[in-house]
Amino acid sequence: LAKTTQPISMDSYEGQEVNITCSHNNIATNDYITWYQQFPSQGPRFIIQGYKTKVTNEVASLFIPADRKSSTLSLPRVSLSDTAVYYCLVGSDRGSTLGRLYFGRGTQLTVWP
Amino acid sequence: DVKVTQSSRYLVKRTGEKVFLECVQDMDHENMFWYRQDPGLGLRLIYFSYDVKMKEKGDIPEGYSVSREKKERFSLILESASTNQTSMYLCASSPTGTDNSPLHFGNGTRLTVT
Numbered sequence: 001l002a003k004t005t006q007p008i009s010m011d012s013y014e015g016q017e018v019n020i021t022c023s024h025n026n027i028a029t030n031d032y033i034t035w036y037q038q039f040p041s042q043g044p045r046f047i048i049q050g051y052k053t054k055v056t057n058e059v060a061s062l063f064i065p066a067d068r069k070s071s072t073l074s075l076p077r078v079s080l081s082d083t084a085v086y087y088c089l090v091g092s093d094r095g096s097t098l099g100r101l102y103f104g105r106g107t108q109l110t111v112w113p
Numbered sequence: 114d115v116k117v118t119q120s121s122r123y124l125v126k127r128t129g130e131k132v133f134l135e136c137v138q139d140m141d142h143e144n145m146f147w148y149r150q151d152p153g154l155g156l157r158l159i160y161f162s163y164d165v166k167m168k169e170k171g172d173i174p175e176g177y178s179v180s181r182e183k184k185e186r187f188s189l190i191l192e193s194a195s196t197n198q199t200s201m202y203l204c205a206s207s208p209t210g211t212d213n214s215p216l217h218f219g220n221g222t223r224l225t226v227t
Contacts, residue, residue: 032213034213034215035215036215041122041220041221041223042218042220043117043203043204043205043220043221044189044203044216044218045216045218046217048213049213049215055157083148092213100158100171100172101158101216102155102202103155104155105155106152106155
């Protein structure tokens with residue numbers, strides 16, 4: 001399974017755009033890139049998923065370059081409530097790898113007033 | 114919106130007790146999972162089930178068992194609780210038939226074994 005590397009922590013201020021980059025050099029052809037958000041004492045929550053280029057939803061954007069060896073989660077105009085741990089997962093969640101996507105330590109984002 | 118409900122948010126049990134953690138999902142998902150989350154170790158898969166009465170071991174099944182008698186309910190059982198099973202337990206579900214469907218998690222049960 002493709003492992004990922006992302007910063008352990010990031011700081012930002014309210015109203016700023018935050019970009020969290022994840023490296024996944026050994027991503028496989030069938031692998032998707034999925035991001036989750038986790039608040040303290042809660043389960044992770046799905047944010048966004050993509051395979052290539054750019055994906056946008058009401059919460060975030062995901063940028064994936066052509067070589068797919070990295071991806072960037074972009075959170076526009078963060079607020080205090082965006083303070084959380086963000087996980088980047090890479091893999092194909094089916095068959096023998098079902099449920100085994102690697103969550104790792106994630107990135108602790110702290111948003112300051 | 115998918116809802117995954119875990120029966121307890123906090124649980125304190127004694128060493129040697131038999132412990133049941135219950136999880137219910139309301140979206141008719143085929144797949145259900147139990148993870149534990151520990152600081153510095155991330156999420157680790159204990160067991161999962163892809164259909165009623167079907168179960169598969171995850172990466173750390175020792176000391177645990179599971180039961181899935183109905184599609185919406187997946188139970189994790191600690192046969193004889195030990196202090197090293199003190200952890201946050203997370204249940205999740207996902208549908209089959211769709212590539213890479215995201216996991217839907219419950220809010221977790223923080224279990225303390227004394």
